[in-house]
Amino acid sequence: MKDAAAIVGIGETAFARKLDAPEKTLAVRAILAALDDAGVSPSEVDGFASYTMEATDEVEVAKNIGAGDVTFFSQVGYGGGAGPATVGQLAMAIAAGQCRVGVAWRSRKRGSGARPWAGASQAFSAPARWTRPWGLLRPVDEIAMLTRRYMHEYGATRDHLANVAIAVRTMANHNPRALMYERRLTREDYMAARWISEPLCLFDNCLETDGALACVLVSAERARDCRQPPAYVHAFGQGLPRQSHTMVNYWCEDPLTGPAWTCSRQLYRRSDIKPHDIPVAQLYDAFTPLIPLSLEGYGFCAKGEGAAFTEGGALEIGGRLPINTSGGGLSEAYVHGFNLINEGVRQIRGTSVNPVRDADACLVTAGEGVPTSALILRK
Amino acid sequence: MSEPLLPPVDADSAPFWEGARNGELRIQRCAVTGRLIFPPRPMSPWDPHAEPVWTAVSGRGAIWSFVVPHPPLLPQFAELAPYNVIVVALDEDPTIRLVGNLVARAGGPIDEVDPATIEIGAAVRVVFEPVSDAIHLPRWVLA
Numbered sequence: 448m449k450d451a452a453a454i455v456g457i458g459e460t461a462f463a464r465k466l467d468a469p470e471k472t473l474a475v476r477a478i479l480a481a482l483d484d485a486g487v488s489p490s491e492v493d494g495f496a497s498y499t500m501e502a503t504d505e506v507e508v509a510k511n512i513g514a515g516d517v518t519f520f521s522q523v524g525y526g527g528g529a530g531p532a533t534v535g536q537l538a539m540a541i542a543a544g545q546c547r548v549g550v551a552w553r554s555r556k557r558g559s560g561a562r563p564w565a566g567a568s569q570a571f572s573a574p575a576r577w578t579r580p581w582g583l584l585r586p587v588d589e590i591a592m593l594t595r596r597y598m599h600e601y602g603a604t605r606d607h608l609a610n611v612a613i614a615v616r617t618m619a620n621h622n623p624r625a626l627m628y629e630r631r632l633t634r635e636d637y638m639a640a641r642w643i644s645e646p647l648c649l650f651d652n653c654l655e656t657d658g659a660l661a662c663v664l665v666s667a668e669r670a671r672d673c674r675q676p677p678a679y680v681h682a683f684g685q686g687l688p689r690q691s692h693t694m695v696n697y698w699c700e701d702p703l704t705g706p707a708w709t710c711s712r713q714l715y716r717r718s719d720i721k722p723h724d725i726p727v728a729q730l731y732d733a734f735t736p737l738i739p740l741s742l743e744g745y746g747f748c749a750k751g752e753g754a755a756f757t758e759g760g761a762l763e764i765g766g767r768l769p770i771n772t773s774g775g776g777l778s779e780a781y782v783h784g785f786n787l788i789n790e791g792v793r794q795i796r797g798t799s800v801n802p803v804r805d806a807d808a809c810l811v812t813a814g815e816g817v818p819t820s821a822l823i824l825r826k
Numbered sequence: 827m828s829e830p831l832l833p834p835v836d837a838d839s840a841p842f843w844e845g846a847r848n849g850e851l852r853i854q855r856c857a858v859t860g861r862l863i864f865p866p867r868p869m870s871p872w873d874p875h876a877e878p879v880w881t882a883v884s885g886r887g888a889i890w891s892f893v894v895p896h897p898p899l900l901p902q903f904a905e906l907a908p909y910n911v912i913v914v915a916l917d918e919d920p921t922i923r924l925v926g927n928l929v930a931r932a933g934g935p936i937d938e939v940d941p942a943t944i945e946i947g948a949a950v951r952v953v954f955e956p957v958s959d960a961i962h963l964p965r966w967v968l969a
Contacts, residue, residue, distance in 0.1 A: 565900060576833035577865045578925045580963060582903045582936065583911045588895050592913055596891035599946045642908070645894035645941065690871060697890075697913055697923045698864055 449717060451542035452549075453670035453677030454534065454824065456485025456663035457789040462626055462780035465559035466657040473659035474503040474554035475511045481661040482512070486674030487548055494519040494546030494664075496533035498553055498783060500526055508552070519546035525693055527733055527814030528706070530784040531822040535683030537664045547665065553785040554659035574692045587652055587734065589694040590816060591644040594736040597703055598646065603739065603754035605646065609637040610757035611735040612650045612777060617763060619774025622800045626654050627778040651735040653776035660785040662792065678795040681808070681825040682718035686710025687818040694816050706819040707744025707812065714821050715746065720808045722746035725823070727794050727803040728768055728810040729787035732775040737815045738762070744815060764801055772801040787811050791824045830957045831902060838866045841880045846962040851885040851952050853922060854878035862919045885952035886969060887914040890923050894941045909937040914950055914966055927965045929953065936965070 458480025460466065460473050468476070482489050489512040495505040496519075505520045519540040523529035530553065537549030564585040571579065583589060597603055616632040619625035632650060640648040670677035686709030690699040696706075715721060722745060730741045739753025747768055748756045761767040773779045773790040780786050791811040793799040799806075812821040835843050845852030854863040858876035862883075870876040892912040897904050909927065916922045927936040928944060932953035949969040954962040 562898075571834055574865060576839065580831050580833050580957075580961070581911050581925050581927050581965075582831075582895060582899075582906070582909060583893070583925050584895065584900055584903060588893050588911065591893040592891050592911070595893060596913075596946070599891070642894070642896045644896065645908070695925075697925070698921075700921055702923075 448539050448542040448680070448683065450679045450681055450825070451667055452538035452664050453667055453679045454662045454792050455665055455670050455673040455675055455677050456481040456483070456487060457661070457792050458482070458484055459660040459786070459789060460658050462624060462656050462658040463558065464626070464655060464657065466556065470554045470556050470659070471503045471507055471511070473657070474508060474552055477554065477659035477661040478508060478512055478550055478552050481550065481663045484675060485663040487663055487665070489513045490515050491548045492550050493517050494537055494540055494549035496521050496523070496537045496549065496551045498522060498526065498529040498533065499524040500783070501553060503554055519549070523820070525817040527731055527783050528817035528819040530788055530813045530820065531683070531811050532685055532813065532820035534662065534664065534680060534788060534822055535685070535820060538680040538683060541664060541666050547669070549664040550661060551664070552659065552661035553783050555782050556657040557781060558655045558657040574695045578695045583695070585644070586694055587647055588644045590734045590736060591647045592697070593702055593816070595646050597736060597740070600703065601751040601754060605638070607739065607754035607757050608651055608735040609634050611732070611738045611762065612637055614757070614762035615732060615771045615775045615777045618772050618801050619778035622773050622779060625774035625779040626656060627774060647734065647736070653733045653781040654778070656780040656782060658780050658782050660782055660789050662788060676796050678792040678824040678826070680822060681720060682714050682823040683820070684710040684714030685818070685820045686713065691818070693818065696816060703740070704750070705740060705744060705815050706817065707741050707815045710819050710821050711745045714823065718823050720823050720825060725768070725808050725810050727772060727806045728770050728812070729772070729775070729791045730770050730812050731784045731787065731814045732771055732777050733781065733814060735777065738770065740815045741812055745810060745812065745821065764803065769801065769803050772799050772803065784813055791822070795824050795826050829902060831900065832958055832961050835960055838868065842866055843961060845880070845882065846954050846964055849954055850882045851964060852880045853883050853916070855881045862922045864922045864924070883916060883918050887916045887950055889913070889928070889944065889946050889948045889950060890915040891946060892928070892944050906935065906937045908941065910939060910941055910944060912944070912966060924964065929965045929967055931967060
């Protein structure tokens with residue numbers, strides 16, 4: 448499937464703590480915007496991929512946008528693990544001839560809607576019955592547990608986590624669409640912030656956002672005739688490691704060797720582009736500690752060196768690996784990571800608000816800590 | 827005090843809770859390889875032909891990590907916050923890790939131990955706190 452399909456359209460709604468329109472309307476608006484960006488008619492759409500947590504199904508999308516006969520549709524599980532997999536599965540479907548115009552999307556009102564961890568349906572999934580009765584309730588608690596262990600084993604500090612939060616916030620300060628566009632974040636602000644789950648504070652957490660995003664894929668051949676320069680799907684990986692659990696990944700051999708490691712082995716196995724060739728990355732950032740863990744898992748440094756990698760402005764423009772150049776989930780919008788996909792495309796097009804010079808490839812990852820996925824996009 | 831958050835008891839977990847009611851920490855073991863298995867499940871991942879058998883372990887371990895949650899939380903925990911949640915690596919197999927709480931004494935509240943005194947690596951032993959007829963939660967005290 449290498450370079451066989453490309454993202455040729457991206458679209459999104461505004462991002463806000465509260466949007467009035469329902470999730471379905473937001474989904475359709477984002478999809479139509481992406482099709483318009485690509486210069487592709489909605490009637491040509493014959494493939495769909497989204498998240499199992501997505502509330503608007505393919506039938507609803509197809510009937511609203513006026514799609515024709517649809518011949519491929521799939522949903523990927525595990526929340527923030529799904530984003531790049533929706534694109535990767537469409538790319539495979541296009542390469543295999545199962546569809547010709549694919550749309551991936553995510554619409555979510557996490558800002559004004561309910562908190563999933565507080566809902567009854569989340570109360571006792573298979574692993575939750577071994578964690579929640581003792582008060583390990585929220586995703587932030589589950590990741591904080593890994594973070595404390597990571598700090599203990601490798602000497603990571605809150606300063607390293609602050610490096611991540613500040614680097615990503617600075618990106619958002621250049622992006623008028625970002626929720627945190629006008630809000631600076633200093634190291635003093637970070638250190639003074641209230642705890643959410645020690646050792647994680649407020650600024651280690653992503654935003655609560657309403658919004659929707661979508662992208663359009665076609666074959667490489669068709670992509671040459673589209674309105675926008677293509678972002679080729681060069682490589683794709685998914686990863687569910689041996690004996691891994693979702694979020695509460697305490698019952699495998701080494702919980703600090705997470706799904707990113709499994710995913711990246713598959714990703715690079717089929718890729719001509721290796722970590723040292725990648726000039727910019729969009730790394731899933733629901734929580735700051737996922738960045739050092741992802742830097743290790745995706746091969747930018749050795750195990751245990753992810754925290755030290757963040758030093759000296761490495762994640763900022765001009766650094767070794769600028770990340771989350773639209774502000775990511777921490778400071779632009781948290782829509783299960785789909786904004787990372789669209790920003791990856793903008794880097795390839797050269798239209799990012801924080802353009803990385805000569806960005807001929809971009810890594811886009813899903814959540815570390817859940818069954819995950821990743822893409823390498825290239826010019 | 828709000829109702830405690832009680833886990834459902836099913837075929838996979840019933841022997842664990844039965845053990846807890848008897849003051850015993852029970853973990854599954856692969857009948858062929860002898861490796862411990864957690865969380866409990868119908869099949870052994872270590873041998874496709876082996877069913878897990880239940881075995882009592884010593885109830886001793888070491889703190890692998892811990893967190894201190896602050897609000898927003900579910901009501902029954904918000905009133906205790908900040909409290910601790912620990913992960914304990916069992917002495918028999920440190921890759922078997924149980925989520926629990928560090929308490930000062932059996933039956934003590936989960937917000938009693940000063941979080942600043944909690945150390946990764948500290949030796950702990952299990953105690954059980956009845957929170958309903960069916961559920962006696964394992965918690966941990968310093969050994």
